[in-house]
Amino acid sequence: MKHYLSINDLENLQEAVKEAIAIKENPHQLKTIGNQKTVCLLFFNNSLRTRLSTQKAAMNLGMQVTVMNFGSEGWQLEFEDGTIMDQGKSEHIKEAAQVVSQFADIVAIRAFAGLIDKEKDEAELVLNGFRNYASIPVVNMESSVTHPLQALADAITLEENKTKEKPKVVLSWAPHPKALPHAVANSFVEMMKLQDAEFVITHPEGYELNPKITKGCTIVHDQEKALENANFVYVKNWSSYSDYGEILSQDKKWMMTKEKLGNAKFMHCLPVRRNVVVEDAVLDSNQSLVIEQANNRTYSVQLVLKRILEKL
Amino acid sequence: MKHYLSINDLENLQEAVKEAIAIKENPHQLKTIGNQKTVCLLFFNNSLRTRLSTQKAAMNLGMQVTVMNFGSEGWQLEFEDGTIMDQGKSEHIKEAAQVVSQFADIVAIRAFAGLIDKEKDEAELVLNGFRNYASIPVVNMESSVTHPLQALADAITLEENKTKEKPKVVLSWAPHPKALPHAVANSFVEMMKLQDAEFVITHPEGYELNPKITKGCTIVHDQEKALENANFVYVKNWSSYSDYGEILSQDKKWMMTKEKLGNAKFMHCLPVRRNVVVEDAVLDSNQSLVIEQANNRTYSVQLVLKRILEKL
Amino acid sequence: MKHYLSINDLENLQEAVKEAIAIKENPHQLKTIGNQKTVCLLFFNNSLRTRLSTQKAAMNLGMQVTVMNFGSEGWQLEFEDGTIMDQGKSEHIKEAAQVVSQFADIVAIRAFAGLIDKEKDEAELVLNGFRNYASIPVVNMESSVTHPLQALADAITLEENKTKEKPKVVLSWAPHPKALPHAVANSFVEMMKLQDAEFVITHPEGYELNPKITKGCTIVHDQEKALENANFVYVKNWSSYSDYGEILSQDKKWMMTKEKLGNAKFMHCLPVRRNVVVEDAVLDSNQSLVIEQANNRTYSVQLVLKRILEKL
Structure with a gap:
């Protein structure tokens, strides 16, 4: 290389x-x-x-x-x-x-x-x-x-924690008070395209990532539906790509909760805003993989x- | 540990x-x-x-x-x-x-x-x-x-420079233009409580450190009396603890001088304001241990x- | 040493x-x-x-x-x-x-x-x-x-690139939007005084360096004349020494160009303002020694x- x-x-x-x-x-x-x-x-x-x-x-x-x-x-x-x-x-x-x-x-x-x-x-x-x-x-x-180093760390974390050959992995947008870049989400999508997994992206309308990157990916705007039977839920905020850099929504309904997560493992690249992006109950549970992602x-x-x- | x-x-x-x-x-x-x-x-x-x-x-x-x-x-x-x-x-x-x-x-x-x-x-x-x-x-x-690393360095410096078994060590407050924390003074007091020494704290009224820390220590408000027969004088400014963080006095009479120091060794954690906390004549004399404290x-x-x- | x-x-x-x-x-x-x-x-x-x-x-x-x-x-x-x-x-x-x-x-x-x-x-x-x-x-x-570390690197670069025993080396002032110090020019002059070379300094009037440093050096205010038959041209801006720290000229005619450089090698300590101090054509040519100077x-x-x- x-x-x-x-x-x-x-x-x-x-x-x-x-x-x-x-x-x-x-x-x-x-x-x-x-x-x-x-x-x-x-x-x-x-x-x-x-x-x-x-x-x-x-x-x-x-x-x-x-x-x-x-x-x-x-x-x-x-x-x-x-x-x-x-x-x-x-x-x-x-x-x-x-x-x-x-x-x-x-x-x-x-x-x-x-x-x-x-x-x-x-x-x-x-x-x-x-x-x-x-x-x-x-x-x-x-x-x-x-952010390909993060994506590789995420791939290591998925490999270490998967319990079936072809897990369901959901990338779920979350609200955030600041406009954030797309880099982590982009590299996660690119990495998932190389994986043998059921991969679903969910976000409010208007938050579509660069279509060249998500080409071929399943995008579902109904978060609840997207999360059904998920094994891993990767949560991340990003600002709008079409209305470039704009914050279109801070809808708290998109925050990840223990209830929504079900039995899935929770992933995030950190730093994370507690009780904005994800509630405490998730991060403080053993379903959270965020520290292992950092370690990786x-x-x-x-x-x-x-x-x-x-x-x- | x-x-x-x-x-x-x-x-x-x-x-x-x-x-x-x-x-x-x-x-x-x-x-x-x-x-x-x-x-x-x-x-x-x-x-x-x-x-x-x-x-x-x-x-x-x-x-x-x-x-x-x-x-x-x-x-x-x-x-x-x-x-x-x-x-x-x-x-x-x-x-x-x-x-x-x-x-x-x-x-x-x-x-x-x-x-x-x-x-x-x-x-x-x-x-x-x-x-x-x-x-x-x-x-x-x-x-x-x-600031326990400073206190340990101070203990090393005392040990290296003491000329009698049970020296008299005075912690003397000094004026300063800025409000400073209590950390160095606190740890010095805690360390002195573990020493076999005659330990006296002197400061203007209103500059009492946290009484839980100085419990059992001799506190004398008359600096001249406190300094009598001292072997080591540790000079340090701190802001008021009771009127938390306030500067109650910048009384220049509390500055350490060669005359007041007598034959004692001078100590300070550095950085030190020359001719505010202590006069040049002290720092530039061989009674000053400040560089050795830093080394330690x-x-x-x-x-x-x-x-x-x-x-x- | x-x-x-x-x-x-x-x-x-x-x-x-x-x-x-x-x-x-x-x-x-x-x-x-x-x-x-x-x-x-x-x-x-x-x-x-x-x-x-x-x-x-x-x-x-x-x-x-x-x-x-x-x-x-x-x-x-x-x-x-x-x-x-x-x-x-x-x-x-x-x-x-x-x-x-x-x-x-x-x-x-x-x-x-x-x-x-x-x-x-x-x-x-x-x-x-x-x-x-x-x-x-x-x-x-x-x-x-x-800036004697720069001057030594420059001496190494001259030694590595000279093609005759006694090369002609010109230090040529250049315009710059900010007032810059004299350190690089001073040390280059001091270093050149130790070299077996034909050394010429050229700059607009009013830009004389400290005369104690340039004592014995040839100073020519006509840049064209100074550059004649040069083997190395060291270009550098400095602010006025007599009108201390002032910018007296931003005359673009003093910028180094490929045409003026002729067959000489180009030197500069970096960072350099392109198309202000020197034109792109010089820096992008193989006559430029600036990266090797940095390496040295x-x-x-x-x-x-x-x-x-x-x-x-």
Whole structure:
């Protein structure tokens, strides 16, 4: 694997999940594979799980880690070609990406959607800027449109917790006071399309995800119907894609409850707003898999770093 | 030792001090005890000594270290149970603490008093939040009410510099332009209660510390009288405890001077305001122990991490 | 070498460049020389190249690294002697420098010019504060007046790319929308004075650098004439030194173009404003050495750290 930009960069999801579970069983088995190799984590947005899990995974592989908060510790980057840079932006992505490539063997990038300009978000200026101009492999730590490390952690969690060959998995929209990006939902859908499962997406009308991503997926607007006989319920808010970045509904009826969940396992990428996205009774029950999902973030990125290191 | 939340978590202060001094003599003697173990330092407030000494100590033990400034690199946490989280707080301490526990073997927390709501400060929301919900040991890097790593460093410094079996140690309040927390003074008092020493606290009226903490201590409001024949003078400002967080006096007469100090050794936890808390002549003399106190911060936390590692 | 504050701290520039090139050929040859040694990087200003290259170099030598953004993670320092510290500054450089010396074996400092008060900038309060009060070696990661790690990287780049014994090297001022410090230009000039080269400085009138630094250098105000037969053109903006910190000109005619460059190699320390300082056609051509200059930052600081470690 050269870059890890999308869940589809894994040749075979099932094999990747198996390998990640083997790493989880013995996280230090490859403790020298990363010797004398450095991964540089560049954060254009805040982070808790991604920040700590990626450092942990890299150190498990014997790598050196450098961490930089680009916004507060660096300066604004220019992404347009041919601009006269006489305004607020001090450095062009062409230089920044090439320069970081001198100081690391792998670069990992977090850069969220701005949710104002759909076209700009979909152009993935930061992630693609690094992919285009860096001379080293690039890992996506959540971009405008995708969050494939989360999706791989989710796949590991599903594999570890499924009790039948072909479980029913429901992605259920939830209300939220802030406009949130689509990245987690998008990558979860892309990952589910690679799974042998009955997969249903449910959300209020107007909250359709990018149809190119959900193409072929079952979408049901009646949440109750969607949840029937579910084995796993993945709850997540996102803002409108058609009315880009807008909050169309904060309808509390869409909050996940113990009653609605039935016997299903509950999943969420975290951070989660209690009693807005999901009620306490769910998170505090043993049906919740959220902490194990977070734990699997380490093995998800450790698998990715390992595969990249093997090809360096 | 499971957690290190208070100086009283050390079973025997004298033995801990002896062991810390032995570590100081050969800081790298245990350089593999922390291999494949990670300590995560979470700062909810700024730090210089604690930040650098804790990293140094952890690396001396062969540990991996991750550092996160929760305020600027993460988001606001919710600490109340049962809240509807539809306001500014993005994650509940229940999740945050459990999640950090997936990525580290020990978590160390710095979270100062707000000095507005006494009850809230005394509830130690952040520290106790992590103690209650984390599944890993918690180290107090200065909480609302206590700073036990400083107190242990102070105990080491006293031991190294005492010239008689039972020295006279005075804790003397000093003026300061900003309202400061009680944590350092509280932990120093708690530590002194475990020492074989003549211990006197002196401060203007109205600056009484929490009486539960100073119970049994000699308190003298006449600074001159308190300082008579002192061997060590520990100077520190704190805001009022009864008029919680208020500055009742900036009386310059309480500043420590060379004259008042006599032949005693001067101690302060740093940072210190020169010529407000203490005059230059004291800090620039060889009676000052402040740099050695800072140095002992490394061995204080190294002892604590070592003892926790031994029980992991 | 005790400190690295100026390019003149290298006894012999040519030997230092040779040694740095040897390190570059095998960066891990000295991977244990820094074992159990810590370098603490203190940033009073933002950084990309310096931040990442210094960490990389230190880790190549087996050192431990601690990084602190003093402004956001610490507090304001006092530099004046004898002040009554009852205003915004919480700690004196005397304590800060001595304290950092307890937690590291080498301290590296970045602190830019404020460009408001020339005398204050030239006093190098931060750098000299650490040099005066720290008990450990100090490395200059760009101070108010000099940037000797950049100058050493530039010397390495010149050595690697020169095609004749005594090349013609031109330092050419360029326009910029913001007032920038003189540090890079100053250190480049100081470094060139140690080289066997034909060295010419060109800038609009009013942009004379500190005459003590350029003493003995050829200064030509006609850019076209200065660039004739150049082998290397180092382009850099700086604000006025005589009208201290002022922007006297943004004359676009001074921007470097492919046409003006001729067959010369192009150098710049980065970050660079495209189509303001230099046109795209130069940076995107193989005449540009800017990425290699950045790469050489690692070997520049690795040489410096190695030499300091050898004397510890």
